[in-house]
Amino acid sequence: MSLNIKRRIVVVVLFLTTAWPAAHYFVIRDLGLNPWNWFGWAMYTQPAKRVRAHAFSPGGASVTSMLSTVTKKQGDSIMQAYVPWSRRYLELGELAPPDEFARAILHVFGRWSSVRVEVSRFALMRETASMGVESMRTYNYTRADLGL
Amino acid sequence: MSFTTRILAQAGPSDARLTGADDQQGVEPGWRTNLFWFRIFLFMHMGVRSALTIPGSDDALGQALFGLAMVTAAIGCTPGFSRGATRVAVLVVLAQLVHSMPDTANHVYLEVVVFLFLALLDPRDGPEATLLMQALRWFIAIFFAYTGIQKVVYGYYFDGQFLAYMAATEDRFALVFQYLIPAAELERLQAFNEVALADGRHQVAIDAGPYRVNAPLFVAMSNLVYVFEIVAPILLMFRRTRTAAALSIIAFVVLIELGAREITFGMLMSNLALLYLAGPWVKRLFPAFAAAYLYLLLADGGGAGILPMFWYSPA
Numbered sequence: 001m002s003l004n005i006k007r008r009i010v011v012v013v014l015f016l017t018t019a020w021p022a023a024h025y026f027v028i029r030d031l032g033l034n035p036w037n038w039f040g041w042a043m044y045t046q047p048a049k050r051v052r053a054h055a056f057s058p059g060g061a062s063v064t065s066m067l068s069t070v071t072k073k074q075g076d077s078i079m080q081a082y083v084p085w086s087r088r089y090l091e092l093g094e095l096a097p098p099d100e101f102a103r104a105i106l107h108v109f110g111r112w113s114s115v116r117v118e119v120s121r122f123a124l125m126r127e128t129a130s131m132g133v134e135s136m137r138t139y140n141y142t143r144a145d146l147g148l
Numbered sequence: 149m150s151f152t153t154r155i156l157a158q159a160g161p162s163d164a165r166l167t168g169a170d171d172q173q174g175v176e177p178g179w180r181t182n183l184f185w186f187r188i189f190l191f192m193h194m195g196v197r198s199a200l201t202i203p204g205s206d207d208a209l210g211q212a213l214f215g216l217a218m219v220t221a222a223i224g225c226t227p228g229f230s231r232g233a234t235r236v237a238v239l240v241v242l243a244q245l246v247h248s249m250p251d252t253a254n255h256v257y258l259e260v261v262v263f264l265f266l267a268l269l270d271p272r273d274g275p276e277a278t279l280l281m282q283a284l285r286w287f288i289a290i291f292f293a294y295t296g297i298q299k300v301v302y303g304y305y306f307d308g309q310f311l312a313y314m315a316a317t318e319d320r321f322a323l324v325f326q327y328l329i330p331a332a333e334l335e336r337l338q339a340f341n342e343v344a345l346a347d348g349r350h351q352v353a354i355d356a357g358p359y360r361v362n363a364p365l366f367v368a369m370s371n372l373v374y375v376f377e378i379v380a381p382i383l384l385m386f387r388r389t390r391t392a393a394a395l396s397i398i399a400f401v402v403l404i405e406l407g408a409r410e411i412t413f414g415m416l417m418s419n420l421a422l423l424y425l426a427g428p429w430v431k432r433l434f435p436a437f438a439a440a441y442l443y444l445l446l447a448d449g450g451g452a453g454i455l456p457m458f459w460y461s462p463a
Contacts, residue, residue: 003275006268010283011152017261017287021294025301035302037250039257041294044408045302047313050354091250122354126302129309130357 032093032121032135049134050122051086053098055105058114063105074108081105089119094137102141106148114142158385159285160424161278178428179281183271185431186284187234188225189419190262194237195221196441197259197412198244200448210247216240234267255413261287262420281423288420289381292397296377308370312337312359314407317352324407328366337361376400384424394424415440 024040027033034049035042055063067075081104088096098117105115116138123134161176198217203210217240224233241263245256262284269280304310314321315329316337326334340356361367380400383393398421405414415437422429446454 003279006276007152007156007279009268010156010265010279013261013264014283014286014290018290021291021298025298034250035298037252037254039254040298041254041291042298042302043254043295044310045298046304046310047317052354088250124304124309124313124357124359126304126309128357129307129312129359131352131354132357 031095033095034091034093037091046126047124049090050131051089051119052122053082053086053101053117053119055102056116056118057109057112058116063109063115066109070108078104078108089121093121097139099141099146102139103146103148106141106143106146114140116140156279156282156286159282159289160387160390161281176426178426178431179423180271180277181428182423182425182430183277183281185428185434186419186423187230187266187271189430189434189437190259190266190416191221191224191230191233191237192438192441193412193416193419194224194241194259194263196445197255199445200412213240213244213247217244231270231272234263238263238267253413255416258291258416284420284423285384288423289384293378293381296374299374299377305370305374308361308363308367309359311366311370311373312361313352316359317341320409321407325366328369329361329363333361333363390424391426394421397421411440411444 021040021042024038024042025035028035028038028040028042035045036048037043057063057066063078067078078101081100085096085098085101089098098119102115102117106112109115117140118136118138120133121135122131124130125132125134161179195218198214198221202214205211216236220233220236220240223229224237226233238260241256241259245252245260248256265280265283265287269276269283271277271280299305299310311321311325312329315325315334316322322334322338329337337359340352340359376396377400380393380397383389384397398418401414401417401421405411408414419430419433419437422433
């Protein structure tokens with residue numbers, strides 16, 4: 001390979017390493033990804049975010065309030081689905097919908113035809129310098145959606 | 149001279165074929181020695197970084213990549229085999245990067261790009277070595293500038309919100325910023341950490357704040373961070389300010405590591421900045437970095453715990 005071709009490759013790589021971080025902010029913002037990662041040099045720009053999800057039965061009853069009606073093992077199985085998903089959600093945002101969490105809930109509550117999951121992401125708000133809700137999103141799952 | 153050649157040469161060293169100043173006797177003595185030792189440093193860094201983050205026994209692919217990384221690092225440090233090992237290293241680090249997604253640290257991406265340049269260009273060949281050094285220097289300047297630009301874009305440094313939050317929630321930052329934040333202010337911020345976790349740690353409530361600090365010196369320092377990160381790379385591009393900029397970047401990295409304590413990244417960043425210095429500083433300081441990495445291995449490599457671990461924060 002000639003020096004000229006190698007120089008062109010270097011220029012292309014340097015261009016990409018310049019262009020991508022410029023687009024990084026918008027991609028991160030739109031998809032809700034973790035800004036510290038993804039090759040955008042945006043580490044230490046904002047504190048780690050937090051996520052909370054509330055799930056509801058078709059009638060609107062909160063899963064949290066119904067955990068007392070199931071066995072500890074069943075409750076644990078829901079948490080075992082929730083914890084890894086919530087970590088993944090902080091990294092991947094909208095690319096990591098709470099499918100497994102919803103599946104675990106419908107598995108435990110066998111009579112429910114569907115489940116609604118409300119996901120809130122909390123972040124340090126720039127204007128107020130306080131933690132607050134950055135985004136909220138509702139996911140509706142039927143058994144058919146999850147292949148159950 | 150083409151436009152791109154002229155732009156690349158701005159980072160120095162000058163293009164050998166045009167100036168004839170490509171060796172140790174040129175305008176930047178020792179830069180080729182630096183390239184040689186930087187490559188060895190990078191293999192050492194890859195090996196230690198992999199050893200400090202060995203995957204669990206349930207991750208067979210991660211363990212296989214760890215083994216490959218260690219073998220590649222060992223071969224790469226062996227004179228005569230480095231060139232071939234850099235090509236393998238690109239693939240190994242790239243595979244580690246993909247495997248650890250989505251939680252891949254930015255310095256792994258950085259390693260991939262640097263190994264890519266080292267695999268593409270032969271440091272033993274005069275013109276290629278020149279282009280290699282230019283590529284590395286530009287890359288350092290670009291990513292360092294972006295660390296500052298991103299802080300401006302996100303906007304959490306203007307009133308010191310981000311650093312105040314870190315000082316409130318993490319002891320390692322509180323230890324550093326206690327000299328800039330009045331004790332009563334720090335106490336007020338830390339009072340937001342009210343939610344107790346099952347493992348004994350505390351985290352902030354989801355409505356905690358505001359993380360504003362009544363400490364002008366602290367807010368000024370917060371703003372100085374991104375100003376420096378944007379201005380220093382520009383100063384790297386001019387021969388007269390290059391050395392001062394490179395030295396100040398190293399000092400800045402040391403200051404950051406007092407709080408962040410991501411020592412392996414700090415050492416990688418410092419060696420990249422050393423590439424801007426005239427004189428074979430990468431070679432001269434190599435024993436110190438090797439000793440530091442040896443310490444990290446003995447303290448933390450694979451959970452060795454042979455030496456006590458302090459200060460260092462596993463990334």
